[in-house]
Amino acid sequence: MPVDLSAIAKWPNVPACYDWLSLDRRGDWRLQGERVTHRGLIEFMNRQYGSDESGCWFVQNGPQRVFVTLAYTPWVFRREGDAFVSHTGEPAGDIKAFFLDEEGSILLETSLGIGVLDDRDLTRFFAECHGADGQAASDEALARLMETSAGDIHWQNRPIQTILTVNAEKRFNFKSHPQP
DSSP states (O other), X not given: XXXXXXXXXXXXXXXXXXXXXXXXXXXXXXXXXXXXXXXXXXXXXXXXXXXXXXXXXXXXXXXXXXXXXXXXXXXXXXXXXXXXXXXXXXXXXXXXXXEEETTSOEEEEESSOEEEEOGGGHHHHHHTEEETTSSBOOHHHHHHHHHHSOSOEEETTEEEEEEOHHHHHHHHTOBSSOOO
């Protein structure tokens, strides 16, 4: 569902808001650091979440854009059965690639966008990884891939590539800390 921008026509000069809203690595919204728990507010923010052409993510609140500080990526994915679903409830869509960063996080490049896998799903994800020989990927093999980019590890016949956290923003065109 696209973000509703209709209020901008009525009030075009409302200033944007920065440094109030953030998205943590588990897909929870935070207002000034405090986790949002009100279901209606969460659903509203999920519906109104979008990005601009410069890669800044925001929640459209009537005529005002409330820019989101990202703990890592614009999307946080969770496993639901065999599928991946975003923190907003949208399906991840087609998976283009998997990445392992130096911190042991998994990033999914999907048709929805780039997102980090919720850490509560990492154990299951890694348990489903295998080497080129088809055998389960050992902890040592995963650590070697993470630390040196050496190795051939797959998840459901898809290779896991490596990425440095500092390179994610530029490679996938998003800004984790939007500023005016």
